[in-house]
Amino acid sequence: MNGLRELVSALAQKHGTRRESLLPILQGIQAHEHYLSDDAMVEVARALDLSTAQVYGTATFYSFLVTRPQGRHVIRLCRTITCVMHGKNQLLKELETLLKVRVGETTADGLFTLLETNCLGQCHQGPAILIDDEPYTRLTPERIRVIVAEYQQKAALESENSGLINS
Amino acid sequence: MAPRHLMRLDLIFKDEHDVAPLVRQTLARGRDDIVNELIASGLKGRGGAGFPTGLKWKLTADAPGDEKYVICNADEGEPGTFKDREILMRVPEKVLAGMAVCAKVIGARQGFIYLRGEYRFLRAQLQQVIDGFHAVLDEAGLPFRIEIFMGSGAYICGEESALFESMEGQRGEPRNKPPYPTQCGFRNAPTVINNVETLAHTYSIFKYGAEKFRDLGVQDSRGSKVFSVSGDTPVPGIYELEFGMTLQRFVEDFGDGDTKAVQVGGASGFCVPRKRFERTIIGYQGKLTGTSLPTGGSMMLFNSSRSMYNVLHNYLEFFVEESCGQCTPCRVGTQQLLRGIEGVKRGELSSATLDALLDLAETMRLTAKCGLGQSVANSFASIVENFREEMIY
Numbered sequence: 001m002n003g004l005r006e007l008v009s010a011l012a013q014k015h016g017t018r019r020e021s022l023l024p025i026l027q028g029i030q031a032h033e034h035y036l037s038d039d040a041m042v043e044v045a046r047a048l049d050l051s052t053a054q055v056y057g058t059a060t061f062y063s064f065l066v067t068r069p070q071g072r073h074v075i076r077l078c079r080t081i082t083c084v085m086h087g088k089n090q091l092l093k094e095l096e097t098l099l100k101v102r103v104g105e106t107t108a109d110g111l112f113t114l115l116e117t118n119c120l121g122q123c124h125q126g127p128a129i130l131i132d133d134e135p136y137t138r139l140t141p142e143r144i145r146v147i148v149a150e151y152q153q154k155a156a157l158e159s160e161n162s163g164l165i166n167s
Numbered sequence: 168m169a170p171r172h173l174m175r176l177d178l179i180f181k182d183e184h185d186v187a188p189l190v191r192q193t194l195a196r197g198r199d200d201i202v203n204e205l206i207a208s209g210l211k212g213r214g215g216a217g218f219p220t221g222l223k224w225k226l227t228a229d230a231p232g233d234e235k236y237v238i239c240n241a242d243e244g245e246p247g248t249f250k251d252r253e254i255l256m257r258v259p260e261k262v263l264a265g266m267a268v269c270a271k272v273i274g275a276r277q278g279f280i281y282l283r284g285e286y287r288f289l290r291a292q293l294q295q296v297i298d299g300f301h302a303v304l305d306e307a308g309l310p311f312r313i314e315i316f317m318g319s320g321a322y323i324c325g326e327e328s329a330l331f332e333s334m335e336g337q338r339g340e341p342r343n344k345p346p347y348p349t350q351c352g353f354r355n356a357p358t359v360i361n362n363v364e365t366l367a368h369t370y371s372i373f374k375y376g377a378e379k380f381r382d383l384g385v386q387d388s389r390g391s392k393v394f395s396v397s398g399d400t401p402v403p404g405i406y407e408l409e410f411g412m413t414l415q416r417f418v419e420d421f422g423d424g425d426t427k428a429v430q431v432g433g434a435s436g437f438c439v440p441r442k443r444f445e446r447t448i449i450g451y452q453g454k455l456t457g458t459s460l461p462t463g464g465s466m467m468l469f470n471s472s473r474s475m476y477n478v479l480h481n482y483l484e485f486f487v488e489e490s491c492g493q494c495t496p497c498r499v500g501t502q503q504l505l506r507g508i509e510g511v512k513r514g515e516l517s518s519a520t521l522d523a524l525l526d527l528a529e530t531m532r533l534t535a536k537c538g539l540g541q542s543v544a545n546s547f548a549s550i551v552e553n554f555r556e557e558m559i560y
Contacts, residue, residue, distance in 0.1 A: 022336030064320035
């Protein structure tokens with residue numbers, strides 16, 4: 001909770017404490033914590049002198065802001081018709097098999113949340129996904145396996161390193 | 168190889184990254200001189216609605232108020248559109264130049280680029296370009312600064328008043344109009360809000376003159392337009408074309424030889440079946456009749472292997488999710504349209520239900536608060552009327 005207070009106050013310092021600062025602050029918390037907890041929203045309301053309902057109202061309007069915990073990486077799969085025409089459903093099946101989750105769920109290791117999203121603006125090179133902020137285009141089931149494996153390796157390496165530091 | 172009837176233009180993406188000389192030169196001109204040239208060019212908003220850009224600048228310049236704002240709308244969310252991303256990646260300097268000239272005309276000290284959350288990966292590069300551009304402005308003596316404001320995944324925020332709400336920390340729910348942004352926009356101050364492509368075009372107009380721009384296009388549709396071509400086409404991508412082509416010529420250039428329909432303008436646009444390709448002109452010509460189609464530039468091609476039911480179903484799911492929920496016609500209407508076509512398809516509802524749904528769509532066109540709800544009827548009616556049997560069987 002203390003860390004949260006510091007985070008919110010740092011973000012308020014950066015973006016200001018006006019109502020206009022709300023969205024950038026919420027985005028900043030999410031970038032850091034991967035989701036907006038009740039505690040975080042209460043803290044923001046206090047810092048900006050808003051009601052918690054106002055903060056919650058804004059937070060829940062936007063699809064990239066979430067109020068439930070999600071994985072370290074969020075995979076957003078474009079579901080617009082042109083991506084569907086170029087193999088989105090095969091890609092989705094591959095991801096569901098690979099990650100052992102369905103759309104909306106988070107992997108058991110907490111590494112990935114799998115979501116569908118509306119047009120990513122990559123229609124000429126579909127099917128497309130976003131992993132966090134990074135777009136990946138012209139995907140095939142083969143390529144997505146490689147990409148997911150890269151994220152998994154990186155995460156394994158990081159936890160190994162942090163394990164070394166801890167010991 | 169597909170035939171190439173249509174002239175490919177290269178105004179927007181022409182490699183002109185050093186915009187400083189033109190910015191200095193244009194900022195030295197008088198306000199009226201600049202606005203008059205823009206009006207003479209016939210440039211209309213390239214986001215899809217097609218409001219005359221010169222007039223928008225003039226109205227905002229004339230509006231009373233000390234604080235005014237320039238906002239670049241980069242919340243490109245219409246399915247099938249990706250031109251603004253390409254422009255911001257390849258020629259962002261031109262967009263910034265357009266914003267600076269606008270700031271001078273209307274007397275703004277602050278500008279924003281509202282960048283959709285899906286394009287966050289563009290942010291760092293764009294910020295660099297902005298930083299460099301600020302030096303150009305300092306040199307030219309224009310007290311104007313540009314900031315990036317990040318969206319967070321909401322199609323509705325491309326609607327200008329919803330975009331202001333979002334920037335003000337609110338839910339992105341559209342406001343009543345009037346008043347229009349030229350009088351009462353961001354922070355209730357007079358605001359020019361232009362699409363990315365529109366601003367880039369103003370650069371070309373100031374550089375090459377209104378005449379040259381006017382020479383392109385037909386009647387009410389002047390200049391060139393950047394089209395986002397996707398779907399069943401051997402050559403998907405971004406193309407800058409002259410306004411006023413028939414859809415037939417377009418399909419001959421970009422189709423795969425088996426094009427059954429083209430969705431012009433994305434999910435909120437119109438579906439044109441093959442038999443109407445010849446009669447359909449891409450551009451603004453007086454009133455919206457369905458034979459001349461204004462567009463933000465989304466062109467999705469479908470060949471005969473595609474089910475138009477699936478296309479419509481996809482669009483309706485999109486609208487159900489992206490409706491802001493503020494007004495009843497849109498919130499409930501989108502859901503009922505989706506349920507309705509599902510019921511007809513499953514045989515649970517009679518095919519006559521489609522007529523009731525068409526009435527509902529028309530009601531939404533008349534009663535929804537903003538362009539989102541009003542334009543659901545465009546794709547719904549044009550697909551159901553032209554491909555009715557595909558909705559039923």
